[in-house]
Amino acid sequence: MQAENHIYPIFDRMLGRADKEALLHQHSVMIWFTGLSGSGKSTIAIALERELQKRGLLCRILDGDNIRSGINNNLGFSAEDRVENIRRIAEVGKLFVETGIITLAAFISPNNELREMASRIIGKENFLEIYVSTPLEECERRDVKGLYAKARKGEIRNFTGISAPFEAPAHPDLSLDTSKLSVEESVNRLLELILPRVKAE
Ligand SMILES: Nc1ncnc2c1ncn2[C@@H]1O[C@H](COP(=O)(O)OS(=O)(=O)O)[C@@H](OP(=O)(O)O)[C@H]1O
Numbered sequence: 493m494q495a496e497n498h499i500y501p502i503f504d505r506m507l508g509r510a511d512k513e514a515l516l517h518q519h520s521v522m523i524w525f526t527g528l529s530g531s532g533k534s535t536i537a538i539a540l541e542r543e544l545q546k547r548g549l550l551c552r553i554l555d556g557d558n559i560r561s562g563i564n565n566n567l568g569f570s571a572e573d574r575v576e577n578i579r580r581i582a583e584v585g586k587l588f589v590e591t592g593i594i595t596l597a598a599f600i601s602p603n604n605e606l607r608e609m610a611s612r613i614i615g616k617e618n619f620l621e622i623y624v625s626t627p628l629e630e631c632e633r634r635d636v637k638g639l640y641a642k643a644r645k646g647e648i649r650n651f652t653g654i655s656a657p658f659e660a661p662a663h664p665d666l667s668l669d670t671s672k673l674s675v676e677e678s679v680n681r682l683l684e685l686i687l688p689r690v691k692a693e
């Protein structure tokens with residue numbers, strides 16, 4: 493009882509998302525990129541972050557390079573591990589969004605169940621789903637990391653698009669096929685969608 497009396501007044505005084513957003517002169521949102529390996533998720537996120545920063549907007553990118561190599565370095569690509577991967581990313585993403593930061597997550601997140609879980613954790617109203625819909629043939633032609641070749645040879649198991657499924661989102665907020673759109677065109681489409689939401693009045 494005594495502990496509660498001490499703790500509650502402190503929580504009452506804790507600064508909230510609105511205070512952080514006011515400090516940063518922006519509104520936060522989660523921009524969730526989904527698509528095959530090599531579809532262009534990270535490339536577009538990086539280019540978008542630069543454009544938002546030019547406009548005085550603070551962003552944070554979450555991608556395989558900073559998540560799978562760190563907080564999630566004990567996870568692989570089984571169905572169970574992908575659930576835990578996305579769950580942790582969504583929880584971390586939620587913290588950034590609550591800090592007023594525009595958050596860009598670039599993960600394959602290969603099915604509706606995973607993306608719905610992320611949206612539920614972060615809050616539907618804070619979540620924009622961007623489907624980078626570049627066809628498998630183009631991703632495989634690019635084969636940026638040589639992983640498709642290895643997957644075709646059976647050297648990598650459960651490889652999305654080859655030996656593990658990818659379920660396209662039914663109603664994404666935006667679709668970007670990078671076999672047809674330049675990076676600049678994709679970024680411009682994203683800016684049209686995002687700027688009205690994130691700019692402070
Ligand atoms: N089996 C298998 N399937 C898919 N991808 C694999 C696999 N093994 C390693 N990789 C590399 O890991 C990157 C995908 O990680 P994600 O965290 O985005 O995947 S997931 O959302 O949990 O499905 C993905 O990187 P991106 O190219 O950045 O998408 C791959 O390079």
Ligand SMILES: Nc1ncnc2c1ncn2[C@@H]1O[C@H](COP(=O)(O)OP(=O)(O)O)[C@@H](O)[C@H]1O
Nearest residue numbers: 528529530531532533534535636670673674675
């Ligand atoms: N129009 C385009 N949009 C995005 N990426 C493109 C485009 N054309 C070619 N690429 C190349 O495709 C690759 C996409 O890789 P990456 O961004 O790492 O994809 P992902 O994060 O989805 O795995 C990069 O080498 C990038 O330079």
